[in-house]
Amino acid sequence: xxxxxDLCGRTVADDAATRLTWSIAVENGRRRTYCDVCSRENVxxxxxxxxxxxx
Numbered sequence: 001x002x003x004x005x006d007l008c009g010r011t012v013a014d015d016a017a018t019r020l021t022w023s024i025a026v027e028n029g030r031r032r033t034y035c036d037v038c039s040r041e042n043v044x045x046x047x048x049x050x051x052x053x054x055x
């Protein structure tokens with residue numbers, strides 16, 4: 001089973017290497033998963049704990 005980025009929709013195989021580079025956040029009680037590309041592009045917003053709707 002794969003994992004899907006909640007921002008861009010990218011889907012990849014769920015393995016240990018992928019889990020190390022992807023980000024997981026909880027927004028309004030809902031778990032959100034972001035790929036390595038989206039995570040890098042939005043790292044300041046993630047660290048500032050802004051909800052993804054403001055990115």
